[in-house]
Structures are given as C-alpha cells and as structure tokens.
Amino acid sequence: MNDLIIISxxxxxGLGLFFAIVLAIASEKLKVKEDPRVLQINEALPGLNCGAxxxxxxxxxxxxxxAQGNLDGLSCPPGxxxxxxxxxxxxxxxxxxxxxxxAVVKCGGTKELAGDRGQYHGxxxxxxxxLVGGGHKTCSYGCLGHGDCVKVCPFDxxxxxxxxxxxxxEAKCTACGLCVEACPRQIIELVxxxxxxxxxxxxxxxxxxVRKACKVGCIACNLCVKNxxxxxxIEDNLAKVKYDKGDQAAEPGVAKCSTKCIVKL
Amino acid sequence: MDLxxxxxSAAIVNNFVLIYFLGICPFLGVSNKxxxxxxxxxxxxFVMVLAAIxxxxxxxxxxxxxxxxxxxxxxxxxxxASLVQFVEMFIRKTSPALYRSLGIFLPLITTNCAILxxxxxxxxxxxxxxxxxxxxLAAGLGFTLALCVMAGIREELDLAPVPEHxxxxxxxLIIAGLLALAFxxxxxxxxG
Numbered sequence: 001m002n003d004l005i006i007i008s009x010x011x012x013x014g015l016g017l018f019f020a021i022v023l024a025i026a027s028e029k030l031k032v033k034e035d036p037r038v039l040q041i042n043e044a045l046p047g048l049n050c051g052a053x054x055x056x057x058x059x060x061x062x063x064x065x066x067a068q069g070n071l072d073g074l075s076c077p078p079g080x081x082x083x084x085x086x087x088x089x090x091x092x093x094x095x096x097x098x099x100x101x102x103a104v105v106k107c108g109g110t111k112e113l114a115g116d117r118g119q120y121h122g123x124x125x126x127x128x129x130x131l132v133g134g135g136h137k138t139c140s141y142g143c144l145g146h147g148d149c150v151k152v153c154p155f156d157x158x159x160x161x162x163x164x165x166x167x168x169x170e171a172k173c174t175a176c177g178l179c180v181e182a183c184p185r186q187i188i189e190l191v192x193x194x195x196x197x198x199x200x201x202x203x204x205x206x207x208x209x210v211r212k213a214c215k216v217g218c219i220a221c222n223l224c225v226k227n228x229x230x231x232x233x234i235e236d237n238l239a240k241v242k243y244d245k246g247d248q249a250a251e252p253g254v255a256k257c258s259t260k261c262i263v264k265l
Numbered sequence: 266m267d268l269x270x271x272x273x274s275a276a277i278v279n280n281f282v283l284i285y286f287l288g289i290c291p292f293l294g295v296s297n298k299x300x301x302x303x304x305x306x307x308x309x310x311f312v313m314v315l316a317a318i319x320x321x322x323x324x325x326x327x328x329x330x331x332x333x334x335x336x337x338x339x340x341x342x343x344x345x346a347s348l349v350q351f352v353e354m355f356i357r358k359t360s361p362a363l364y365r366s367l368g369i370f371l372p373l374i375t376t377n378c379a380i381l382x383x384x385x386x387x388x389x390x391x392x393x394x395x396x397x398x399x400x401x402l403a404a405g406l407g408f409t410l411a412l413c414v415m416a417g418i419r420e421e422l423d424l425a426p427v428p429e430h431x432x433x434x435x436x437x438l439i440i441a442g443l444l445a446l447a448f449x450x451x452x453x454x455x456x457g
C-alpha cells in the first residue's frame with residue numbers, strides 16, 4: 001500500500017516536474033519581444049474594436065502606433081481628443097487636437113414631405129429594399145427609413161424617428177463611421193461638430209425630378225451660391241456646404257434656400 | 266478496416282459534440298461565423314491529435330507499468346494543459362498571424378472537455394498507438410464538422426424571420442438539438 005502511494009506521488013511529481021521544465025525552457029526559448037507601450041496604448045484605447053481607425057481592431061492600432069512612435073496618419077475617432085492625449089503621453093509627444101466630427105443625415109424627406117411611388121413588403125432592411133426595384137420612395141436618393149444605420153450603431157446614438165428619418169444624438173455619436181458604411185444610399189456623412197449648417201439632401205437628380213419627388217429636396221437653383229459664394233458649391237445638381245469655411249460663410253444661404261433644404265441643426 | 270471503423274465511428278456515428286455532448290461550450294460559443302468555426306475546429310483537431318499521442322505514451326509507459334490507472338484523470342489534465350501552453354508559445358513565436366486569428370480559442374481548448382474525453386476514451390478502449398492517433402484525428406474532424414455545420418446554419422439564420430422571443434440563444438439550442446437528432450440517424454451505420 002505504501003509503495004503505491006510513493007509510486008503515485010513520484011509518478012505525478014515526475015510528470016509535473018517534466019512538464020514544468022519543458023514549459024520553462026520553452027518560455028525562455030520561444031520568448032516574443034513585445035513593446036510594453038503596445039499594452040499601455042491598448043489600454044488607453046476604448047477597446048470597442050469598431051474599426052473606425054481603419055485598422056483591424058484596437059490592438060492593431062496600438063501596435064501600429066507603437067511601431068511608428070508617433071500619431072501621424074493614425075487616430076481613434078470614437079476616443080476623441082482624450083484618448084489621443086493619453087496615447088501621446090505614453091509616447092512622450094504632444095498631440096495636435098483633431099477636429100471632432102459627428103454623423104449627420106443628409107435627407108429631410110419625411111413621410112409627409114417625400115412622396116412614395118409604391119409599397120415595399122419585404123425584409124426590413126434598407127440594403128435589401130435598395131436591391132429590389134430601388135425602394136418605395138419616388139426619390140431614388142432619399143432615406144428608406146428601415147434603420148440599417150440605427151442597428152449598426154454601437155453607441156445607441158441613433159434612433160429611428162416617427163417621421164421615418166433617423167435621429168442622431170450628437171452627445172453619443174463618436175463619428176466611428178459605421179452608419180456611413182451601413183447606409184446603402186450614402187446619405188450619412190461625418191461633418192465637423194462646429195459646422196451647424198448642412199444641406200439636408202442627397203439627391204443628384206435634376207431640379208424637375210426632385211420637385212416631383214420631395215418638397216425639401218435640393219433642386220440646384222443656385223440661390224445659395226449667389227448669396228453666399230464663399231460657403232457653397234454646386235456639384236452634380238446638389239448644393240454642398242464648404243465645411244472648411246465655417247458657418248459664417250454659409251449663414252446667408254440658409255434663409256435664401258428656395259426649398260428649405262439647407263438647415264441649421 | 267479496423268482503423269476505418271474507428272475513424273467513421275469517432276467522426277460521424279459517435280460524433281463528440283452531437284452524440285457524446287462533449288465540447289458544447291465552443292460548439293455554441295464559436296459557431297456564429299463559419300470562418301471562425303473552421304479555424305477553431307482545426308486548432309482543436311491539432312491539439313486532439315497531439316494529446317492522443319502524448320496521453321497514449323504516458324498511459325502505456327508510465328501509468329500502466331506502475332499500475333496507476335486511477336491517476337489517468339489528473340495526469341491527462343496536466344498533459345493537456347501543458348501541451349496547449351506549449352503549442353500556444355510555439356505558434357506565437359513562429360506565426361503571429363495565426364496566433365492572433367486563433368486568439369482566445371487556444372487557451373479555451375485547454376478546458377475543452379472533448380480533449381479530456383478523447384484521452385480517457387482511448388485509454389478505456391485500450392487502443393494501440395496508431396488507433397489512438399486515428400481516433401484523435403477523427404474526433405477532431407468530427408468536431409470541426411459539427412462546428413461548421415452549425416456555423417453555416419447560424420449564418421443563414423441571420424436572414425431568417427425568427428420569432429422575436431426565439432432570437433439568439435433559444436433558436437441556437439433548438440438547432441443544436443435538431444442537429445443531434447439528425448446525427449442519431451447514423452447510429453445504425455456501425456455497431457459499436
């Protein structure tokens with residue numbers, strides 16, 4: 001009986017010792033050198049793995065930043081200035097503040113204002129509806145209202161309003177850009193937070209067509225450019241705000257807009 | 266012929282996941298994307314084959330000669346844990362890309378009861394060396410098969426009109442049950 005106990009203890013002890021030694025040697029031989037800053041930066045990042053920075057995840061971004069040693073061309077849109085400052089501190093450099101952005105929906109075509117050309121009964125998804133016959137709205141650029149953008153938002157910053165257009169909570173929006181990608185009609189755009197004035201239309205159709213489809217569509221009448229040449233530009237039958245010129249340059253155009261598609265948020 | 270029977274038995278007829286209900290955790294946890302499920306399956310297969318080899322050696326050269334079969338559980342756990350650790354370090358050194366794509370799965374395999382089940386079953390059935398290796402390989406491939414079938418169904422499920430209350434875990438469990446039932450249909454294929 002005693003022998004058995006001794007043998008079992010010896011056998012298990014031996015096995016344990018053997019594996020311990022093998023693992024100890026392996027951990028020494030197969031050691032991977034890792035920049036300790038990668039771990040620090042990774043912790044400073046939000047850890048959402050949203051991919052807004054263009055990397056495969058927060059960890060990837062941390063490795064890129066650490067390898068590069070500076071923040072040139074790399075950023076964390078959801079983290080904003082705070083995170084960038086924290087990383088800059090880890091790297092021992094000073095960060096220049098980036099422009100904070102948020103998503104805006106460039107469509108004002110609510111259920112009342114924008115007409116329908118048919119009914120859609122199918123999968124409740126904008127992407128699906130866009131594929132079959134181009135949607136229920138007369139306007140082929142307008143919001144379809146199923147809320148693909150709302151579903152994809154990881155920050156609960158979007159809700160689908162009663163009027164059939166998504167609403168964005170600017171305080172929660174981190175400009176990660178997932179909704180921009182989710183929208184099959186490219187209606188959502190990331191605009192700097194300082195720019196309050198936007199053209200709330202996405203239609204590239206000619207004025208005649210737009211007028212028939214929607215009461216608040218941009219018909220490219222050129223009034224905004226005439227009244228505020230600094231602030232606007234017309235491209236593809238659609239007025240655009242020159243965001244870099246700021247709200248002051250765009251202000252005169254808001255009141256003059258013939259279809260009231262230029263709005264101040 | 267003997268080996269073929271062991272292979273088909275372990276991979277399909279007595280599928281580890283769907284018939285023995287071993288390794289259910291990764292089966293439900295990692296089966297939402299086909300690609301992930303496949304790499305998890307391959308990683309598990311790899312560890313299973315290695316574990317089959319090492320546990321056979323330990324069982325037949327240490328435990329049996331000293332008449333210590335009651336230490337099987339403890340020693341197999343040590344072996345599997347150390348093995349996975351070693352494999353993890355090795356992969357991390359040699360192929361960082363593979364290491365990152367496997368991510369958390371590798372350490373998870375350590376606590377996968379399918380591996381321990383494999384080692385214990387092959388000891389119980391007194392397989393010889395070749396048989397053990399074939400058994401490990403087949404069990405791993407069967408695990409991969411179950412995971413991939415499940416992942417394929419779950420990917421399609423994203424587009425299916427599932428009733429609100431069944432979304433997520435409930436429908437997954439129902440599918441797992443149906444799959445297990447379907448695999449029961451192989452039961453007559455091989456006796457034993």
